Amino acid sequence: MTDIPKTYAPHDIEEKWYKFWRDKDYFHAADTSDKPPYSVVIPPPNITGSLHIGHALDNALQDVLIRWRRMQGYNALWMPGTDHAGIVTEIIMEKQLAAWGTSREELGREKFIERMWNWKDESRGTIIDQLEQLGCSCDWERERFTMDEGLSKAVRTAFVQLYNDGLIYRGEYMVNWCPNCQTAVSDLEVEPVEIDGNFYHINYPIKDSDALVEIATTRPETMLGDTAVAVHPEDTRYQHLIGKTAVLPILERELPIIADEYVDLEFGTGALKVTPAHDPNDYEIGQRHELEQVNILNPDGSLNENAGTKYQGMDRFECRKVLVEDLREQEYLIRIVPHPHAVGHHDRCNQIIEPYISPQWYLNVKPLAERSLEAARRGDVVFLPERETKRFYQWMENIEPWPISRQRWWGHQLPIWHCDACEELTVAVTPPSQCAHCNSKEIWQDEEVLDTWFSSGLWPFSTMGWPDETEALKTFYPTSVLVTGWDILFFWVARMIMLGLQCMDEVPFRHVYLHALVADEHGQKQSKSKGNAIDPVPTIHEYGADAFRFALVFSAAPNPYIALAESQIEAGKRFANKIWNASRLLLMHLDDFQPGQPTDLTLCDRWIRSRFNTTVETVTTCLEEFRFNDAAHTLYEFLWHEFCDWYVELIKQRLYYTDDPTAKHTAQAVASEILEGTMRMLHPIMPFITEEIWQRLPHEGESIMTAPWPQPQAAETDPKAEEAMQTIMDVIDGIRSVRGEMNVPPSSEVEIRIQAPNPETAELLTEHLEEYLPAFTRFSQISIAEHQEKPAAAAVAVISDNVIYIPLAGIIDIEKETDRLQKRLNKVLKELTGAQKTLDNPNFVDRAPEAVVQQKRTRLAELESEQEKLATNLEMLG
């Protein structure tokens, strides 16, 4: 037992235990079991990605829940897997190809996809390995990938169902087009970014007159696609122009001047150029007035033939520059006014999005959203923290059709076949050999792929084998809780709820816990470019997985952001070391321990058992309520500041020196029992160190992972022991405080005289203090009596109605002692006045609960006693 290293070295044990758990198959949850089910599906990380701190938090919390429920006796499934992450992954690959001097077009679709799969196979291990390093107890034999065969079938099945229900349709509308990625994206993928733009004021001549109308635009190049000018119908400035025709500068296209209430009288010049093909509002106006749509852009963002020969082929931003110069030269340009405004950027590549009309596939989510809202309102799914419910409602209530097609290659190809013969569509789960309408063999599959979030939306049931009716689905669906960051509530959580209700007729999870995003220690978002990101892997290496996990869980308050400082991880490491060393001490004195029930329990034994019992209750409640940080905090406080600071110190006497084998045995038994139980409670947060220590302690079973979660034992709650210990600890603190403040060196032995007017207190202190005190401070002799004479030149501490005298001849400084006591007295007086005032108020006595009043009275009496004793002693100092 003495071969335990002095400091905790995480690396030596982490790998060992993880392998042990896996070999024992503890992570696996059976499809059928007598145990009640508990299930969580992992938010699948990008298969080609690596673990960042947000993942670390997310998965640490899931592992806490899973390990805890598993210990509670649930058949706990943590379903792992990865996501193909369509566009981002493809962009990274394209960059790599460019570096190799080639491109996806050059390779062709088939070769490109082949490369993607190779890359996927190579990099899969990275993120999985990182999750393992973190200690995640995922059921690895169930690992899934969004593009594996089963999940692909699920995607096609869901698509076909939705199509047959008339919810999927194709249409040519205005979409957010990313010229860089050359695909449509949904509203959610567009991030408005404030830029320092300009307002370009331009004169449009009125046909057959010298009059001009001044318009203002932030995107002058779109004028090449203008097909009207609009004013507000009640705008007196422009009444005379309505119905007339303006002439587009440069292209000289004729533009009807129309009246539309959309136009804001106050904004700009009040006259709006209308570009139905390149602005969502103008598109609507165009629909209302049956305006022509002139598309001036190619998919790559360059200008097409409709823009005129001069501008054709230019990129849109280059065109803007040239065009503005031309307008200036031809005296159409009036002025350029700086105008900061938000412009949509693609969240995956950060390039400016263009509104663009193109044929896309849409999912009409409105009916699914209504069902989801009903389910949420009924409480079938509960959001935590509660404020997230409102966000969910708000988004669901204002939901727009979801454009689900992407003009990319990496992803699930639409299960749609076009027929060259009859031009009808065949939509099927399995590839058809002929057209369903005319039986022609001249069919080909649509080249587009689905939005990645479509397959992610099926994740809670596709991973369990849907559309097959598997045992896993029967057992584990709906899952118990989904744990993820609030930033993907709409992207992912909302879609899973909609698709879960659609495909499974039941919400995918009962609870959604939306945790914080991790920021740095100053509340700044962590990002690689800022250089303030904490990288989990080196962090685990430096501090250990347990320390890192503890820091994450300890910080996981229900806030939108966590400011995680390196110092908190450091604190986690120190905590691990504390656990290690407390265990080390105990283990060094367990050589002769024969497991068995402790017999003669002393006061402190009963106290620590009672405190442990309370801790079990608190921690369990915290976890039930997803208050992870409170759970961690409670355990930290108990283990460090109660068990280590007091209990362990108190039993050293019995462990080291006693000749009484029963006394020693009791100390050994209680201490190991408490530590063992605490390790079990701490296991979900710090799995490795707790297993290592648990294995060395007396225990039942082969792993802490499968050991039962501690149950509160009502019989061990002992308020009397807690009260008595509290009194003793207060007295000890009083003595320590005097010594500390008077700078009495720890080595010097002082005399202690305690006046305890209450006979019960006097008896308690007489019985225990002499025994307990040596663990905390040195003294030559101690006397406890109901009355004491104050020795000359003594320092004084007042604890409730007890007075502690410490004669300090030669050390004591009258002035310093006077200051010290006066300061205490002031503090007491301040609180006393307040308490007196409260109790003098008849309304308080009448209306406050009896317990609160009684509490206040007790406190007042205590304060009066302290005040009196402090005053007397001050007087004696002269």
Place this chain on the structure above:
RNA sequence: GGGCGGGUAGCUCAGUUGGCUAGAGCGACGGCCUUACAAGCCGUAGGUCACAGGUUCAAGUCCUGUUCCGCCUACCA
């Protein structure tokens, strides 16, 4: 424009349905290498809980307003 969250110790943050003396980690200061731990131990200082009202016997906690910060959402060219 609409909505949400926040302002508590030098820093980062806890503070369950209003009710004991507002707490923790880190940092600061003073003292200790006491055979589990200096990644430690002991002690000390530091807060008119953003501001102004209100409800209540009682407000960091509930309500109203003001202000500052952050975020989400939205079609102002």
